[in-house]
Amino acid sequence: MSNREMAVTPRFKTHSQVWSAVGMWAWMLHRLTGIGIVLYLLLHATLMGTSLIRGAEAFNATLNTLMTNPVLHLAEIALVGAIIYHGMNGIRLLLFDIGIGFSRQKEIFWVSMAIGAAMWIFVIISKLS
Amino acid sequence: MSSQEIKARIFRYDPEQDVEPRFDVYTIPVIKNMAILDVVFHVQNYIDKSLAFRCSCRIGMCGSCAMYINGKPRLACRTQVSSLGTSEVTIMPLPNLPIIRDLATDMEPFFEKWKKIKPYYVGKPELKDPVVIRPDSDEREFIDQMLDCITCGCCYGACSMVATNEDYLGPAALNRAYTLVADKRDSIRVERLKAVGRSYGVWRCHDQFNCAEVCPKNLVPTKSIQQLKKRCVMQKFGVFK
Ligand code: SF4
Ligand code: SF4
Ligand code: FES
Numbered sequence: 001m002s003n004r005e006m007a008v009t010p011r012f013k014t015h016s017q018v019w020s021a022v023g024m025w026a027w028m029l030h031r032l033t034g035i036g037i038v039l040y041l042l043l044h045a046t047l048m049g050t051s052l053i054r055g056a057e058a059f060n061a062t063l064n065t066l067m068t069n070p071v072l073h074l075a076e077i078a079l080v081g082a083i084i085y086h087g088m089n090g091i092r093l094l095l096f097d098i099g100i101g102f103s104r105q106k107e108i109f110w111v112s113m114a115i116g117a118a119m120w121i122f123v124i125i126s127k128l129s
Numbered sequence: 130m131s132s133q134e135i136k137a138r139i140f141r142y143d144p145e146q147d148v149e150p151r152f153d154v155y156t157i158p159v160i161k162n163m164a165i166l167d168v169v170f171h172v173q174n175y176i177d178k179s180l181a182f183r184c185s186c187r188i189g190m191c192g193s194c195a196m197y198i199n200g201k202p203r204l205a206c207r208t209q210v211s212s213l214g215t216s217e218v219t220i221m222p223l224p225n226l227p228i229i230r231d232l233a234t235d236m237e238p239f240f241e242k243w244k245k246i247k248p249y250y251v252g253k254p255e256l257k258d259p260v261v262i263r264p265d266s267d268e269r270e271f272i273d274q275m276l277d278c279i280t281c282g283c284c285y286g287a288c289s290m291v292a293t294n295e296d297y298l299g300p301a302a303l304n305r306a307y308t309l310v311a312d313k314r315d316s317i318r319v320e321r322l323k324a325v326g327r328s329y330g331v332w333r334c335h336d337q338f339n340c341a342e343v344c345p346k347n348l349v350p351t352k353s354i355q356q357l358k359k360r361c362v363m364q365k366f367g368v369f370k
Binding site: 019096 | 202
């Protein structure tokens with residue numbers, strides 16, 4: 001087969017990823033939490049907006065359903081976790097954007113995660129007590 | 130050591146004959162200081178002559194033997210079997226590139242992108258050779274390490290942004306672009322900067338660091354890309370000439 005022909009033949013490619021790398025997971029989680037937070041915001045704005053328009057009673061009724069559902073309380077903890085993760089990793093990314101920390105990216109990741117975990121645990125404890 | 134064996138699962142695919150790729154498993158005696166390149170040579174010499182792979186220098190200089198070895202793009206010649214810490218090794222072609230046969234990939238897309246950033250120095254016509262930037266001058270930027278790239282494509286195969294966007298220039302080409310943009314004697318720096326300051330250029334990079342994770346020369350293309358991003362912004366504000 002000539003080079004020319006070879007270049008136009010559709011060929012198999014692999015898209016294997018590097019799953020052993022910290023940066024890979026940091027990026028994946030950043031994407032996932034980002035999408036989750038956007039979906040939450042959309043849902044939040046829609047629910048609040050539509051019930052507010054329907055008047056004070058409808059608004060109170062909606063809030064009541066939301067606030068008494070135990071599953072949603074768990075979801076709220078997850079939401080706080082997602083926001084903390086996205087924020088902490090966001091700070092890590094901002095550091096890179098201003099040119100800091102390229103040789104220490106993994107350490108920066110773990111430090112920001114430790115701070116984030118402490119914040120999250122604090123939120124969980126104060127919510128449960 | 131010599132009595133030991135390793136099990137090598139090797140990716141096999143001939144686009145002209147096979148409908149689907151497959152894995153062939155070979156059991157190979159381990160010799161002292163055996164590299165993955167020795168493993169595939171053993172298969173080719175003693176078991177199956179048709180195994181295709183690429184190599185040249187065997188000492189980590191030419192950048193032609195990059196393969197996806199146990200979950201990471203690495204140079205086959207610089208990866209010791211003992212360093213993997215297991216007696217099973219899975220060898221696949223470099224990801225994100227078309228496969229010519231078995232472990233040999235077509236580097237054409239990689240070098241097409243390399244060409245796009247004009248990978249050569251273009252001197253300002255008014256400058257008389259030899260022009261020197263003194264090491265202690267303010268004009269001198271730190272690019273020494275970034276010049277070590279051997280165009281092996283490991284970073285290209287590791288980057289998820291390359292995997293998800295065919296047009297993304299990729300870490301190696303952008304790293305090369307930075308070494309030239311940082312050179313004040315170069316006359317097409319702005320043109321080069323405009324070529325990389327696009328959505329399929331530097332702005333595609335999401336600071337994932339997979340490139341730095343796998344680079345056999347320990348380069349951090351992420352850093353070069355950030356330096357380019359900074360200059361793109363400065364150029365928009367007219368501070369970069
Ligand atoms: S930057 Fe590193 S991994 Fe990428 S092509 Fe150059 S040497 Fe290979
Ligand atoms: S840092 Fe940028 S170029 Fe390197 S692997 Fe990540 S996204 Fe790709
Ligand atoms: S054969 Fe040259 S880098 Fe491995």
